[in-house]
Amino acid sequence: MPEHRRDYIEHYVAPIEETPLQATDKVSEDVQPLSLWAEAWRNLRRQPLFVIASVLILLIVVVALFPALFTQTEPNANCQLANSDGGPAPGHPLGFTIQGCDVYARLIYGTRASLTVGIFATLGTLLIGGTLGAIAGFHGGWLDSVIARIGDVFFALPLILGAIIIMQLPFFRENRNVWTVVITLVVFGWPQVARITRGAVISVRNADFVTAARSLGVSRPAALVRHVIPNALAPVIVVATVNLGIFIVAEATLSFLGIGLPPDVMSWGNDISAAQVSLRSNPSTLLWPAAALSVTVLSFIMLGDALRDALDPKARKR
Amino acid sequence: MAWYIVRRFLQMIPVFFGATFLVYFLVFSLPGDPIQALFGDRAVNPAVADQLRAQYNLDQPFLVQYFLYLKNLVTVNLGNDFSGRPVAEVLAQVFPVTIRLAILALLFEAVFGIIFGVIAGLRKGRFFDGTILVASLIVIAIPIFVLGFVMQYVVGVKLGWAKPTVGAEAGWSDLILPAIVLGLVSLAYVIRLTRTSIIENLNADYVRTATAKGLSRPRVVVVHILRNSMIPVITFLGADLGALMGGAIVTEGIFNVPGVGQRLYQSVLRGEGPTIVSIVSVLILVYILANLLVDVLYAWLDPRIRYA
Numbered sequence: 212m213p214e215h216r217r218d219y220i221e222h223y224v225a226p227i228e229e230t231p232l233q234a235t236d237k238v239s240e241d242v243q244p245l246s247l248w249a250e251a252w253r254n255l256r257r258q259p260l261f262v263i264a265s266v267l268i269l270l271i272v273v274v275a276l277f278p279a280l281f282t283q284t285e286p287n288a289n290c291q292l293a294n295s296d297g298g299p300a301p302g303h304p305l306g307f308t309i310q311g312c313d314v315y316a317r318l319i320y321g322t323r324a325s326l327t328v329g330i331f332a333t334l335g336t337l338l339i340g341g342t343l344g345a346i347a348g349f350h351g352g353w354l355d356s357v358i359a360r361i362g363d364v365f366f367a368l369p370l371i372l373g374a375i376i377i378m379q380l381p382f383f384r385e386n387r388n389v390w391t392v393v394i395t396l397v398v399f400g401w402p403q404v405a406r407i408t409r410g411a412v413i414s415v416r417n418a419d420f421v422t423a424a425r426s427l428g429v430s431r432p433a434a435l436v437r438h439v440i441p442n443a444l445a446p447v448i449v450v451a452t453v454n455l456g457i458f459i460v461a462e463a464t465l466s467f468l469g470i471g472l473p474p475d476v477m478s479w480g481n482d483i484s485a486a487q488v489s490l491r492s493n494p495s496t497l498l499w500p501a502a503a504l505s506v507t508v509l510s511f512i513m514l515g516d517a518l519r520d521a522l523d524p525k526a527r528k529r
Numbered sequence: 530m531a532w533y534i535v536r537r538f539l540q541m542i543p544v545f546f547g548a549t550f551l552v553y554f555l556v557f558s559l560p561g562d563p564i565q566a567l568f569g570d571r572a573v574n575p576a577v578a579d580q581l582r583a584q585y586n587l588d589q590p591f592l593v594q595y596f597l598y599l600k601n602l603v604t605v606n607l608g609n610d611f612s613g614r615p616v617a618e619v620l621a622q623v624f625p626v627t628i629r630l631a632i633l634a635l636l637f638e639a640v641f642g643i644i645f646g647v648i649a650g651l652r653k654g655r656f657f658d659g660t661i662l663v664a665s666l667i668v669i670a671i672p673i674f675v676l677g678f679v680m681q682y683v684v685g686v687k688l689g690w691a692k693p694t695v696g697a698e699a700g701w702s703d704l705i706l707p708a709i710v711l712g713l714v715s716l717a718y719v720i721r722l723t724r725t726s727i728i729e730n731l732n733a734d735y736v737r738t739a740t741a742k743g744l745s746r747p748r749v750v751v752v753h754i755l756r757n758s759m760i761p762v763i764t765f766l767g768a769d770l771g772a773l774m775g776g777a778i779v780t781e782g783i784f785n786v787p788g789v790g791q792r793l794y795q796s797v798l799r800g801e802g803p804t805i806v807s808i809v810s811v812l813i814l815v816y817i818l819a820n821l822l823v824d825v826l827y828a829w830l831d832p833r834i835r836y837a
Contacts (some may be wrong), residue, residue, distance in 0.1 A: 360540070360543050360544060360547065361547070363544040363547075363548075364544055364547035364548045364551055365548075365551075367544055367545075367548040367813045367816050367817060368548060368551070368552065368775075368809070368813065369771075369772055369775030369776050369812070369816075370776075371775075371776055371778055371779065372775050372776075372778065372793070372809065372812070375778070375793075375794065375797050376552065376555045376556065376797060376805070376809075377555060379797055379798075379800075380555065456670065460670075460672045463672045463674075464672055464673065464674060464779060467672070467674045467779070468778070468779070468782070468794070480672075483672070483674070483675060487678065490678055490682055491682065491686070494682075497675070497678065501671065501672070501675040504670075504671075504672065505667065505670040505671045505672075505675075506670075508669075508670040509666060509667065509670040512666060512669060512670060513666070
């Protein structure tokens with residue numbers, strides 16, 4: 212149902228005692244109404260959930276970019292088997308892994324791989340799924356059906372199952388790194404983004420402002436890029452944010468199965484996987500990387516939730 | 530309604546062929562010569578190798594292999610795996626285990642998910658609601674294998690309430706703990722979905738009407754709110770059945786459940802084409818049929834869908 216955008220905007224209504232009765236509902240015409248995004252931002256700043264999630268994500272990004280700021284210990288240089296599965300020691304607050312490496316340093320340096328996979332898998336699914344979904348929704352007809360069926364084909368294969376098969380292909384087997392894991396996740400992750408984008412594009416495709424633009428002579432592709440997509444972006448961004456967290460979990464799961472990142476790449480998934488054997492003797496080697504992973508994923512899910520509330524005025528009023 | 534079902538069914542056919550073709554294509558380009566793998570380090574007699582290749586259609590071009598495979602699939606002649614066992618027999622052995630596991634997981638998430646979701650939705654903003662929301666978020670954020678390890682250690686080893694590993698028998702009671710682990714993440718989704726759905730319906734006009742005409746609160750909740758709130762939940766549960774069966778690889782690995790996922794993982798590592806493709810084809814079929822069932826159920830529950 213195409214709804215006019217202005218309906219969403221809550222105009223300022225002056226208290227009755229401040230204005231003459233006739234002017235109560237009058238809105239000053241020369242004040243520009245806030246855009247959806249400006250209004251969402253105004254709402255977001257006041258939400259504790261959003262603030263907490265943003266601060267956490269900012270911290271995680273800084274850790275990923277500059278790990279050396281957070282620890283002086285080289286994660287792999289001073290591993291000594293004498294320290295194997297050791298508890299916390301001065302300078303090593305979280306103890307040691309079974310190989311005698313510093314858990315805290317590996318935690319800090321593992322951030323980058325996990326976050327890179329999450330971010331680039333999300334960007335990839337947005338690029339492919341977003342483009343195909345927008346075209347399917349805007350064009351409609353046979354193209355819509357074809358894209359929907361192709362998406363269904365990839366949807367019918369569960370992510371982990373498809374990933375296992377792809378990661379065994381010769382090219383992927385020989386080049387096991389962050390990028391091949393990203394490609395695998397994108398191959399099976401794009402249909403979901405495509406579906407959401409398609410739905411969002413269909414809901415604004417027939418809006419009055421698109422018809423107006425078309426009747427002013429704007430070409431179809433230009434109308435899609437300039438008018439439809441910016442207004443259909445909100446639900447897609449929400450899903451992408453939540454997906455970022457889910458891709459980080461997927462990377463860890465693939466690494467756990469031994470078909471994700473190679474063991475020499477430091478990542479939370481690999482650390483959790485390597486800590487399996489120590490679960491009974493030194494559970495903290497498993498629990499710390501798992502906690503880091505969960506906090507990261509939680510931050511992105513919370514950010515997505517906050518964005519959804521801010522961008523969906525219907526949910527906000529309730 | 531009949532037309533709706535037929536239309537949905539016809540849409541499923543290209544998806545099935547597309548998905549099986551995709552898998553067949555991927556498996557066909559797997560590295561390594563499976564015939565050589567069969568013999569390990571020993572040299573293979575070329576005549577024997579050729580005969581084996583012919584037996585598994587490995588000497589044919591790719592497309593021919595795919596169509597031969599489809600023909601065999603239709604006639605339920607799935608061939609043998611590389612140790613000479615009929616694939617149909619392998620399937621008959623592993624699928625019941627995973628079906629049991631998936632049904633238990635589905636029951637677990639449906640029962641607890643709906644109960645918790647309804648309570649949280651009816652008491653929106655109170656303590657129980659907040660706790661449930663935070664708990665479900667945390668469950669979603671923890672990778673399933675971490676949940677599996679911790680549950681296996683705490684419930685299986687420390688408390689001794691369940692067998693930490695399942696083993697060859699895999700009866701219903703052995704599978705309860707793995708099923709809980711498998712269903713936990715979906716449980717969190719069911720809770721959140723039920724809660725949202727209940728809250729949405731609480732404010733609906735027909736609920737106000739029902740209250741206004743003097744119906745008791747329990748009757749309004751059970752007959753009016755609950756019935757209408759279940760539509761999206763049932764959709765999710767139906768689609769989840771296929772996902773649970775295909776996604777059980779990790780859980781089956783941790784708890785040593787001799788099901789589909791474990792067998793599939795081994796087959797992929799061995800490059801055992803016929804077994805991989807057969808298992809995945811059946812999984813795709815289950816997924817597609819579950820989705821078809823959900824669509825039909827959805828149209829039956831909500832007549833607006835089938836007339837749209």
